[in-house]
Amino acid sequence: xxxxxxxxxxxxxxxxxxxxxxxxxxxxxxxxxxxxxxxxxxxxxxxxxxxxxxxxxxxxxxxxxxxxxxxxxxxxxxxxxxxxxxxxxxxxxxxxxxxxxxxxxxxxxxxxxxxxxxxxxxxxxxxxxxxxxxxxxxxxxxxxxxxxxxxxxxxxxxxxxxxxxxxxxxxxxxxxxxxxxxxxxxxxxxxxxxxxxxxxxxxxxxxxxxxxxxxxxxxxxxxxxxxxxxxxxxxxxxxxxxxxxxxxxxxxxxxxxxxxxxxxxxx
Amino acid sequence: xxxxxxxxxxxxxxxxxxxxxxxxxxxxxxxxxxxxxxxxxxxxxxxxxxxxxxxxxxxxxxxxxxxxxxxxxxxxxxxxxxxxxxxxxxxxxxxxxxxxxxxxxxxxxxxxxxxxxxxxxxxxxxxxxxxxxxxxxxxxxxxxxxxxxxxxxxxxxxxxxxxxxxxxxxxxxxxxxxxxxxxxxxxxxxxxxxxxxxxxxxxxxxxxxxxxx
Numbered sequence: 001x002x003x004x005x006x007x008x009x010x011x012x013x014x015x016x017x018x019x020x021x022x023x024x025x026x027x028x029x030x031x032x033x034x035x036x037x038x039x040x041x042x043x044x045x046x047x048x049x050x051x052x053x054x055x056x057x058x059x060x061x062x063x064x065x066x067x068x069x070x071x072x073x074x075x076x077x078x079x080x081x082x083x084x085x086x087x088x089x090x091x092x093x094x095x096x097x098x099x100x101x102x103x104x105x106x107x108x109x110x111x112x113x114x115x116x117x118x119x120x121x122x123x124x125x126x127x128x129x130x131x132x133x134x135x136x137x138x139x140x141x142x143x144x145x146x147x148x149x150x151x152x153x154x155x156x157x158x159x160x161x162x163x164x165x166x167x168x169x170x171x172x173x174x175x176x177x178x179x180x181x182x183x184x185x186x187x188x189x190x191x192x193x194x195x196x197x198x199x200x201x202x203x204x205x206x207x208x209x210x211x212x213x214x215x216x217x218x219x220x221x222x223x224x225x226x227x228x229x230x231x232x233x234x235x236x237x238x239x240x241x242x243x244x245x246x247x248x249x250x251x252x253x254x255x256x257x258x259x260x261x262x263x264x265x266x267x
Numbered sequence: 268x269x270x271x272x273x274x275x276x277x278x279x280x281x282x283x284x285x286x287x288x289x290x291x292x293x294x295x296x297x298x299x300x301x302x303x304x305x306x307x308x309x310x311x312x313x314x315x316x317x318x319x320x321x322x323x324x325x326x327x328x329x330x331x332x333x334x335x336x337x338x339x340x341x342x343x344x345x346x347x348x349x350x351x352x353x354x355x356x357x358x359x360x361x362x363x364x365x366x367x368x369x370x371x372x373x374x375x376x377x378x379x380x381x382x383x384x385x386x387x388x389x390x391x392x393x394x395x396x397x398x399x400x401x402x403x404x405x406x407x408x409x410x411x412x413x414x415x416x417x418x419x420x421x422x423x424x425x426x427x428x429x430x431x432x433x434x435x436x437x438x439x440x441x442x443x444x445x446x447x448x449x450x451x452x453x454x455x456x457x458x459x460x461x462x463x464x465x466x467x468x469x470x471x472x473x474x475x476x477x478x479x480x
């Protein structure tokens with residue numbers, strides 16, 4: 001029942017905490033700035049050839065870090081489905097040289113070369129950021145993420161974020177065990193909306209109730225230990241080294257060049 | 268979480284900045300309201316964190332109805348946490364989703380606004396109908412359905428205004444193309460409203476204090 005195409009947070013955590021590569025030693029600030037540059041480039045660049053080049057660079061980073069390639073292909077399912085489900089409807093109206101036509105119930109849909117190109121471009125853009133996001137997640141330790149979050153977000157967003165990140169694993173385990181118990185009683189069989197609906201509603205309600213109850217227990221435990229609304233962190237987030245500053249300057253220059261070279265300056 | 272099914276690069280930089288700026292301004296107002304409470308309530312922070320985790324995990328569970336449905340649960344969050352904390356919950360859940368490829372980083376602003384519209388409408392209907400409808404299930408269904416339909420309209424409005432860069436489509440063409448997906452979303456919204464009603468009914472029986480605060 002837990003979707004297989006959703007990135008496995010336990011696996012991601014395993015790689016981020018256990019793997020030791022050049023990229024896991026890199027400053028999280030550098031990786032965060034590179035994420036910003038990549039999102040900016042993907043937003044500004046419209047040429048599929050340049051985007052393909054950017055994708056190959058990001059993929060190379062991912063593979064060089066020793067991260068699982070097979071899983072990445074599986075995890076592409078959601079972003080690709082996302083794009084196809086929405087852009088797949090729009091491409092039929094895009095003007096251009098017709099490639100083929102489809103007639104259905106007296107409505108003729110025409111797919112043009114520009115329509116197809118739009119879909120391909122959006123898919124490449126999607127997988128570029130997904131690949132880099134997963135690379136970032138799988139090469140950055142939790143304590144560094146926690147440091148980044150507490151410095152970037154104002155209170156209480158940072159507090160909610162940090163607590164939520166910790167609770168996520170508890171809730172995942174709780175949901176998985178609930179679903180397992182449902183399955184062991186034949187609950188996964190699709191019988192009817194009413195039966196399945198009630199079953200799913202009970203599971204969801206139990207997850208919420210248990211989450212609230214656990215939240216209340218955790219709050220009491222934290223309050224008794226002096227929690228006053230701030231969640232202090234120990235340890236620093238490593239700052240970028242000299243070569244990383246060089247990398248950031250080059251990346252920034254590439255973003256500026258891409259903005260200047262793009263039609264309407266990217267706007 | 269309710270989502271605009273587009274990833275980074277679909278909107279032009281101008282619209283990415285506009286939606287992010289609007290979302291951040293509203294989040295700023297929510298933070299102001301939280302910080303200016305007479306009595307700081309740390310319990311709400313802890314509960315909000317658990318709500319983020321629960322909402323994120325449940326939205327990843329596939330319900331084996333039709334071809335498989337994922338629930339957005341935004342209206343349910345509004346009912347359980349209220350609009351202010353609910354906004355922070357959906358904002359963080361949208362960031363977590365973007366991190367695993369469920370919506371782009373640049374789309375977080377637009378997605379937060381879609382979720383916000385669902386939260387506000389669902390909460391208003393849930394509270395507004397209380398004097399008239401005693402039945403928790405019926406109120407939750409009405410609140411969820413209204414929230415999701417309005418969220419759907421906001422999603423279409425945001426995509427229509429922003430356009431898809433490089434497509435050459437006008438606003439009318441974009442909105443016309445979205446009608447099919449909007450119809451599918453409304454059908455899913457009916458299923459979600461039914462399920463949300465059952466969830467609220469169940470929670471109401473087990474922990475009535477959670478739904479009638």
